[in-house]
Amino acid sequence: xxxxxxxxxxxxxxxxxxxxxxxxxxxxxxxxxxxxxxxxxxxxxxxxxxxxxxxxxxxxxxxxxxxxxxxxxxxxxxxxxxxxxxxxxxxxxxxxxxxxxxxxxxxxxxxxxxxxxxxxxxxxxxxxxxxxxxxxxxxxxxxxxxxxxxxxxxxxxxxxxxxxxxxxxxxxxxxxxxxxxxxxxxxxxxxxxxxxxxxxxxxxxxxxxxxxxxxxxxxxxxxxxxxxxxxxxxxxxxxxxxxxxxxxxxxxxxxxxxxxxxxxxxxxxxxxxxxxxxxxxxxxxxxxxxxxxxxxxxxxxxxxxxxxxxxxxxxxxxxxxxxxxxxxxxxxxxxxxxxxxxxxxxxxxxxxxxxxxxxxxxxxxxxxxxxxxxxxxxxxxxxxxxxxxxx
Amino acid sequence: xxxxxxxxxxxxxxxxxxxxxxxxxxxxxxxxxxxxxxxxxxxxxxxxxxxxxxxxxxxxxxxxxxxxxxxxxxxxxxxxxxxxxxxxxxxxxxxxxxxxxxxxxxxxxxxxxxxxxxxxxxxxxxxxxxxxxxxxxxxxxxxxxxxxxxxxxxxxxxxxxxxxxxxxxxxxxxxxxxxxxxxxxxxxxxxxxxxxxxxxxxxxxxxxxxxxxxxxxxxxxxxxxxxxxxxxxxxxxxxxxxxxxxxxxxxxxxxxxxxxxxxxxxxxxxxxxxxxxxxxxxxxxxxxxxxxxxxxxxxxxxxxxxxxxxxxxxxxxxxxxxxxxxxxxxxxxxxxxxxxxxx
Numbered sequence: 001x002x003x004x005x006x007x008x009x010x011x012x013x014x015x016x017x018x019x020x021x022x023x024x025x026x027x028x029x030x031x032x033x034x035x036x037x038x039x040x041x042x043x044x045x046x047x048x049x050x051x052x053x054x055x056x057x058x059x060x061x062x063x064x065x066x067x068x069x070x071x072x073x074x075x076x077x078x079x080x081x082x083x084x085x086x087x088x089x090x091x092x093x094x095x096x097x098x099x100x101x102x103x104x105x106x107x108x109x110x111x112x113x114x115x116x117x118x119x120x121x122x123x124x125x126x127x128x129x130x131x132x133x134x135x136x137x138x139x140x141x142x143x144x145x146x147x148x149x150x151x152x153x154x155x156x157x158x159x160x161x162x163x164x165x166x167x168x169x170x171x172x173x174x175x176x177x178x179x180x181x182x183x184x185x186x187x188x189x190x191x192x193x194x195x196x197x198x199x200x201x202x203x204x205x206x207x208x209x210x211x212x213x214x215x216x217x218x219x220x221x222x223x224x225x226x227x228x229x230x231x232x233x234x235x236x237x238x239x240x241x242x243x244x245x246x247x248x249x250x251x252x253x254x255x256x257x258x259x260x261x262x263x264x265x266x267x268x269x270x271x272x273x274x275x276x277x278x279x280x281x282x283x284x285x286x287x288x289x290x291x292x293x294x295x296x297x298x299x300x301x302x303x304x305x306x307x308x309x310x311x312x313x314x315x316x317x318x319x320x321x322x323x324x325x326x327x328x329x330x331x332x333x334x335x336x337x338x339x340x341x342x343x344x345x346x347x348x349x350x351x352x353x354x355x356x357x358x359x360x361x362x363x364x365x366x367x368x369x370x371x372x373x374x375x376x377x378x379x380x381x382x383x384x385x386x387x388x389x390x391x
Numbered sequence: 392x393x394x395x396x397x398x399x400x401x402x403x404x405x406x407x408x409x410x411x412x413x414x415x416x417x418x419x420x421x422x423x424x425x426x427x428x429x430x431x432x433x434x435x436x437x438x439x440x441x442x443x444x445x446x447x448x449x450x451x452x453x454x455x456x457x458x459x460x461x462x463x464x465x466x467x468x469x470x471x472x473x474x475x476x477x478x479x480x481x482x483x484x485x486x487x488x489x490x491x492x493x494x495x496x497x498x499x500x501x502x503x504x505x506x507x508x509x510x511x512x513x514x515x516x517x518x519x520x521x522x523x524x525x526x527x528x529x530x531x532x533x534x535x536x537x538x539x540x541x542x543x544x545x546x547x548x549x550x551x552x553x554x555x556x557x558x559x560x561x562x563x564x565x566x567x568x569x570x571x572x573x574x575x576x577x578x579x580x581x582x583x584x585x586x587x588x589x590x591x592x593x594x595x596x597x598x599x600x601x602x603x604x605x606x607x608x609x610x611x612x613x614x615x616x617x618x619x620x621x622x623x624x625x626x627x628x629x630x631x632x633x634x635x636x637x638x639x640x641x642x643x644x645x646x647x648x649x650x651x652x653x654x655x656x657x658x659x660x661x662x663x664x665x666x667x668x669x670x671x672x673x674x675x676x677x678x679x680x681x682x683x684x685x686x687x688x689x690x691x692x693x694x695x696x697x698x699x700x701x702x703x704x705x706x707x708x709x710x711x712x713x714x715x716x717x718x719x720x721x722x723x724x725x726x727x728x729x730x731x732x733x734x
Contacts, residue, residue, distance in 0.1 A: 146612045146702030152436035218701045373704045376622045
């Protein structure tokens with residue numbers, strides 16, 4: 001860990017030196033480059049104002065808010081079932097995962113517990129969302145580094161997962177399937193066997209990515225030692241999810257939150273960490289995360305209990321007065337809703353804690369002194385989704 | 392010179408040869424785009440590629456060209472208009488000039504220069520100037536970064552490219568491309584002259600270096616930093632549209648064809664195929680086809696690599712050129728020279 005922070009210090013000094021050098025020696029001028037709001041690597045509308053000396057970054061300043069849709073305000077004038085539709089749009093690559101913490105929070109306030117079958121199916125869909133999201137990242141990372149083919153493989157195999165989600169919920173991207181007290185519907189016939197086949201396919205896809213990218217010397221040269229985030233720095237910036245696990249912090253809400261009603265602790269799976277904290281580590285940890293997710297889904301499908309999928313809830317949902325914060329381990333990291341209720345049809349105030357916002361806020365620190373191509377690598381492996389930053 | 396018994400005046404020959412060069416540039420470029428960019432890559436990426444225009448999408452190319460011709464020719468307001476408009480022509484011209492010296496048969500050539508390969512390598516580097524101009528004149532920071540990257544890269548990889556060819560030249564004893572083809576056809580391997588001596592057998596190190604350096608010269612992945620679309624949007628072609636973009640596009644694939652033609656002439660025996668008559672008249676027809684087949688093999692390799700690997704970083708690319716490729720090619724020259732003296 002010490003070697004890592006030394007390197008970061010050196011980068012910082014290099015950045016300072018570059019700052020001083022601009023306009024002094026040779027009377028060169030620094031260049032301000034706007035990466036975004038329209039730039040292919042930001043996959044959305046993030047803008048990063050980068051000050052360059054040659055191709056070296058002197059300072060980087062992310063500007064967020066180009067996609068701000070005001071969800072925290074909008075939910076104040078909606079009822080709980082309506083909000084469910086809205087939060088789908090936060091992290092659009094794994095929409096179902098956005099619903100779960102909100103519904104869990106509302107259930108906690110109402111002191112309702114969904115029946116076990118609903119909890120298990122919720123978890124299956126949650127993990128399918130994780131696979132479709134991070135599975136896409138695994139291929140897209142290749143695209144950021146110039147390997148076009150990997151991205152197409154990712155889209156090819158994500159299709160199977162989306163089909164499974166569609167078969168249950170009727171929506172490929174925005175399922176809107178979770179309900180306070182359970183789920184909208186049960187699983188369709190033959191779905192379990194089909195999903196198991198898809199999980200085999202995803203495991204094959206992971207092996208493919210392992211060979212195509214992780215085992216590639218150029219990929220290693222581009223990611224090893226790039227964008228190193230030491231654990232303490234990452235924690236101080238509030239990183240979560242695979243980003244912090246790649247820095248060696250063994251923390252996963254699915255396992256560590258004992259109040260979480262989702263049945264993760266009954267399953268046999270592993271939280272992967274990596275000691276390096278560089279871009280390669282972040283990619284590798286996510287690759288393992290997808291593999292673990294397929295294992296989790298397989299075990300869940302084997303053990304889904306029978307019973308109802310909906311608890312007894314009143315027809316018109318009124319949440320009693322109180323406050324609750326529920327977070328889950330979403331594909332991008334910790335996602336939580338702090339719900340303040342005054343006993344109305346809708347919440348009084350909801351604070352949405354999304355992972356990408358914090359993951360991006362480390363950019364000024366981590367981008368100092370790196371080269372322009374590495375900016376893209378770091379942006380890619382920090383893995384943010386614009387809807388998740390700006391909600 | 393006479394064709395089919397009809398004597399042609401000098402100006403008639405000139406017109407014919409100009410048309411010939413245009414064909415020689417556009418045909419391989421078009422074939423490359425269709426076979427590799429549209430179809431091979433699609434199959435690699437588990438998709439079909441264009442299927443609608445013509446049988447199996449074979450007319451897609453015409454559709455694309457038609458589309459580009461219709462598009463508006465936009466020049467950015469702050470751009471240096473004259474240079475901005477000049478750049479694509481410079482790049483296309485450099486490609487045309489490379490084809491100028493590639494022989495397609497015993498009499499089917501545009502120019503039989505004694506310094507053929509030297510000329511080809513010299514004119515191929517004119518494109519650097521075009522790229523720099525395009526990057527600078529676009530008045531776009533991404534274009535400027537792309538143009539500068541391209542200049543640094545093309546100059547660095549010019550060296551291994553030339554040094555790789557030196558091995559062939561030493562072995563052949565001539566700079567003339569016809570001469571190099573003849574030496575390969577008439578050569579023998581340990582006294583056995585069944586297939587001649589294509590230099591891929593003795594100069595495989597040279598071929599490797601040549602292909603790597605050509606990949607960098609063509610700015611194809613893993614060396615495509617000048618146009619890296621995830622970093623620099625499209626580098627020096629960001630601001631171009633319509634016909635000028637099409638010219639860049641043609642130049643990119645035509646120069647892929649040019650380097651493939653050079654590689655197959657230098658290392659795979661050019662237009663000659665073992666068992667055929669080197670001087671017979673029918674080779675003027677068969678030769679181009681043989682050369683095209685060899686070009687397709689090399690082109691397939693180039694595009695296979697392009698769509699498989701991630702890209703290097705600029706400093707890693709320079710380090711690769713100066714610490715690996717150039718020492719390797721110098722060693723290759725040394726070994727070739729020693730063996731040339733010994734045998």
